[in-house]
Amino acid sequence: MENLDFLGNHFLGADFSISSMLLISLVVGTLFTFRRKIFFFLYKETDIDLFLKTLDEKLKTTYPKLTFDFRYLEKIKDEPNPDAKKYALIDNIINQYEAISYTPIHSKKLISANMLWSSYAFNSKNTNNKLPEDWLLRKNAIFERDEKTCQKCSKKMALKDSDILFIKPLEKGGDFYVENMLLVCNDCAKIEKYKLDKTQSLKFLDIREDLYSLGKDH
Numbered sequence: 001m002e003n004l005d006f007l008g009n010h011f012l013g014a015d016f017s018i019s020s021m022l023l024i025s026l027v028v029g030t031l032f033t034f035r036r037k038i039f040f041f042l043y044k045e046t047d048i049d050l051f052l053k054t055l056d057e058k059l060k061t062t063y064p065k066l067t068f069d070f071r072y073l074e075k076i077k078d079e080p081n082p083d084a085k086k087y088a089l090i091d092n093i094i095n096q097y098e099a100i101s102y103t104p105i106h107s108k109k110l111i112s113a114n115m116l117w118s119s120y121a122f123n124s125k126n127t128n129n130k131l132p133e134d135w136l137l138r139k140n141a142i143f144e145r146d147e148k149t150c151q152k153c154s155k156k157m158a159l160k161d162s163d164i165l166f167i168k169p170l171e172k173g174g175d176f177y178v179e180n181m182l183l184v185c186n187d188c189a190k191i192e193k194y195k196l197d198k199t200q201s202l203k204f205l206d207i208r209e210d211l212y213s214l215g216k217d218h
Ligand SMILES: [Zn+2]
Pocket: 150, 151, 152, 153, 154, 155, 184, 185, 186, 187, 188, 189
């Protein structure tokens, strides 16, 4: 009997070891497979840090002359959902961008008279706020003079993404002389139009699309 008991215990021991091993492998395997979900608090923090770094770099390269304030993070530090945190910060950055105060002033860089065309002076007068026939020539001249850079937010852009801001708005009697025109990006044009007319929409800003897609990628 003693022998059998010994045998029995021995086998029980072996079974127990095997099942323990299996159980441990299962637990370790599960932990490993779902490590991002189970230890989300560790991983998500790293993600947030990476996101902040990418966001900061993106803002500095796109808007080299602007400074954005990240102090809002302090206010949302207790937000447990990392995605909610990211988008709350993005919205705050966009609010800062919309709130930049700007007083358009004449560009110091002049376009020399021989760069201008024969109909220039004639078409520079503002009649009925309609764009003059030589508008594209005018816009091109401003695009080059202002070095393809938004004069408000410092973003570099392609001609198709640019717009013109009138120092003295057309509605207030401003004209189409190049001295009254400044190159701005689409976003700044929309924001400045909104300041003059609050019925304009600020929903579709490029900065919103850019930063939201950054949020999705990180
Ligand atoms: Zn701009």
